[in-house]
Amino acid sequence: MKADAGREEALDLFPELKPIEAELELYAALLKRWQAKINLVSSPTIDEIWLRHFADSAQIQAVAPNIRRWADMGSGAGFPALVTALLLKDQPNAVIHLIESDQRKAGFLRAVSRETRAPAIVHAERIEKVIPTLAGQIDGVSARALAPLTRLVELAEKPLQQGAIGVFLKGEEWRDELTAVQALGSFSCESTESRTRKGARIVVVKRKASPS
Known part of the structure; x- marks a missing residue:
C-alpha cells in the first residue's frame, strides 16, 4: 500500500488540512521513525495515516x-490533539494540553510539537491528576479510543461542570454509551456521524443548564 494512501481523500474531506500539509508530512515522518522504537499506533494503519488518523482527528475542531483552548485525555500518538493544535497554530491564545502518562509517548508528543511548532503543552502525568487543575483554563476536552463515554465524562467532570464541552470520537458502540451518560442526569449529549468511519460518531457532551 502506498505510504500516502488516503491523502487526497483526507484533504478533500477536510480542506482545512491543506494549509498545514507540510506540518502533517513532518508529523507522519516522525511517527514512522518513532514507531520502530515504541508502539504508537496499530501497525496496519501506518500507511493510512492521512485518512485514518489525520482526517479522523480533524473532526474535533x-x-x-x-474553541481555542483544549485538553486531550490519553493523547497517545497525538490523535486528535496534535492535529487540533496544528489547525489552531495561527490562532491567538490557542493552546492544547496533551495528557499522556506514558513517558516515551510523551517524549514523542514533545518532539512533534517542537518540530511542527504546534501550540501544545505535554503533561506526562495521569489524567486524574492533571484534568482538575485545568478546569477554568480550557473550553473543550477531547479523547479518542480511550474509554467508555461514562468514564470519559467522569474523568472530565470538573472542567465540564465549569462550562467546558466534551468532544469524543467514538466507535460503533456509541449508542449504548450515549444512553448511559444521559442516564446520569447532569449532562446532555449530541452526536454527529463520523465522516471517516462508517458507524462511528462524534459525541458532544455538555453540562445541563440549571433550572431557573
Whole structure:
C-alpha cells in the first residue's frame, strides 16, 4: 500500500488540512521513525495515516470550531490533539494540553510539537491528576479510543461542570454509551456521524443548564 494512501481523500474531506500539509508530512515522518522504537499506533494503519488518523482527528475542531483552548485525555500518538493544535497554530491564545502518562509517548508528543511548532503543552502525568487543575483554563476536552463515554465524562467532570464541552470520537458502540451518560442526569449529549468511519460518531457532551 502506498505510504500516502488516503491523502487526497483526507484533504478533500477536510480542506482545512491543506494549509498545514507540510506540518502533517513532518508529523507522519516522525511517527514512522518513532514507531520502530515504541508502539504508537496499530501497525496496519501506518500507511493510512492521512485518512485514518489525520482526517479522523480533524473532526474535533470541525465540530467545535470556536474553541481555542483544549485538553486531550490519553493523547497517545497525538490523535486528535496534535492535529487540533496544528489547525489552531495561527490562532491567538490557542493552546492544547496533551495528557499522556506514558513517558516515551510523551517524549514523542514533545518532539512533534517542537518540530511542527504546534501550540501544545505535554503533561506526562495521569489524567486524574492533571484534568482538575485545568478546569477554568480550557473550553473543550477531547479523547479518542480511550474509554467508555461514562468514564470519559467522569474523568472530565470538573472542567465540564465549569462550562467546558466534551468532544469524543467514538466507535460503533456509541449508542449504548450515549444512553448511559444521559442516564446520569447532569449532562446532555449530541452526536454527529463520523465522516471517516462508517458507524462511528462524534459525541458532544455538555453540562445541563440549571433550572431557573
